[in-house]
Amino acid sequence: MIFKRKRTASGLAAVVSELEQAVAARDGDRTGRAFSATINAVQSAAEAECVPAGPRLAALIPEFPPAGPRPMLAMAAGFCVERGADPVACAEPIFGGVRQDLRDALEFARRWTAVGGAGDELPEPDQKIIDDVLLAHLGGDPHEATRLALAWCSIEEWQPPALAVLCRSAEMRHRYATAILPACREVAALERHDLKCLAYALAVLDDEPLVVLHKPTRTGFEVRIGGIGDNFQLHTLLAHVLVGGGHIPGTAPSAESVRLATDPEPAQGRTEIVATGSFEFLAPDGERIWNEGLPDDIPAVEARRLLVLDNPTYQRSWNADRFFPHLPGTAELTRVLPADEARKWFARTSFSGDGS
Template sequence: MIFRKKKAVGLSEHLTALEQGVAARDSERTERAFGAILGGALQAATGAEHLDAGPRLAALLPGFPPVGPRSVLATAAGFCVEQGADPAVCAEPILTTVQEEVRAALDFARRWPDAELPAADVEAVEGLVARLGGDEYEALRLALAWCGIEEWQAPALAVLCRSGQVRQEFGAALLPLARELEALGRHDLKCLVYALAVLDEEPLVVLHRPTGTGYEVRIGGIGDNFQLHTLLAHVLIGGGHLPGDAPSAASVRLATDPAPARGRSDVTAFGSFDLLAPDGGPIWNEGLPDDIPVVDGRRLLVLDTPAYGRGWNADRFFPLLPGRADLLRVLPAEETAAWFARTTVGSAA
């Protein structure tokens, strides 16, 4: 008798079984295939297999029950994106489902009967369901969303940090919801909020109060105002337009290099300005370019003499996002004066 070696089942075959199980609402087959994918098939797959698997896994999200392991499925799709699968193709089902989960978490908060919201503790779901009351399935759905929302950040970041198109398409709808949920103080959604708030191809009017000069700059891919600060100093001081010490080449490279730094660097960036809103209030380095107010259709930022020296680690907030700040033009004196007139700080020149 000739014994034939059993052919190894690869990721694609397990995916087919998973797709068939979901389509047939066959929970046993779905669980078996999903377990095989997570149990080793996904990690053992080649790069080409990940390219195919990412969109297929993401496409299954709408068919997965809300009280099931949807975040795990999304994370598997996000893993494939990290291995090279197309983020734009995977983004719609991932981010649409993230939006559903954020809305469900907000609905939980609105329905919670006590004055103080509970901690987001997966181990406490059963008690939260009983306290919420009403339809048991719906209460479970909302409690799981409340307790598990942070698990959705990784797959969301996988697509948001790899595509400006994805950020532009989904940021406007999802950002206010994520901020509303984070403001409740029970979840750490900073990375999701920051990624959704990244500006791409954004025009920015920059006024330098000490010299009374103005500039039009286009920014993109900047994760926080530390990175913005460095890039503005590079363009305006390093470009010879403003006095002062230009940022080091190492700090500029960390802010702009398409290849992210490997691990944390020991490079320090130093502050060249105080960043101000048009009303004179501070724009914090810890904040976002999205914090800069829009005035007459343009974000308007005022740079002033720094009140004190400051420095920070030059690594960017999102290692995968290289920032850009391009000087489009130096504003003529009349246009600069018109922009200064829109502020309460005025020119010191």
């Protein structure tokens, strides 16, 4: 949850109206007071208050400075989404801010490293570092340099409201993945920001057909997956569908581990349920696909993602809680491939021989 809820009276609708009016009047002092009152009111608001307030708060995001108040307002809108506000209605202003701050953070890094010398090492994202020396290091217009530095320091603050939307709307995951995921991964690769959750959420596959080949039995299947946060969860669901369905040999996952992977209601806190591995995940070229990775890591062959399952080389187990508590996963067996079709798919892999 973005905020810890306070148990005081809210009156959220009234304070949001005051904030809207203050912004429209371009009254800085009034806006500051209304902003603080709104953030406090959101944290104590009932669900019924949050539902209409979320889109109104999101609509105000572009009216605020790009760092400081803007991500905080996005977090307030995201909190309302967690409490039932429409994620689609709140999405565009939130992801507009995410997209801009990612671009600005990358520009900050480009300018910083372009100077060379001792300045090559990127600074930690802490607003305490922003001073005249740092801004001079970036060069160019001081106001622009300040914006870039603030983006570098605040990008992680956009992650909670973005996740609130992404974990509740497949439509929004599909809409924003292409535009935002590459920049998110590029910033994360600089190793100064923890954006793993945002990157994983943007990479979630929905309504995705998957060809699954079982190397030991030379059988093949079509499975349609969606909402799966990582390959641990995918592993459990494929074992449930294929082993639990009697299609391939092995030990099916426990009912509890399957429930944790699929239940629309998230677990209340961390559980002690353990899932046990049934397979080795392999790419068509024989490379290992790790449980710590994503379904998005599975390569496509002739426009279809193709996953090969093999017997595990050693026994492994993991906590069965899913990566995104509010995002239930699905895996549906849509078709058992005829033997000749399975052979054709095996022929597209490095396992086209006798399976040895």
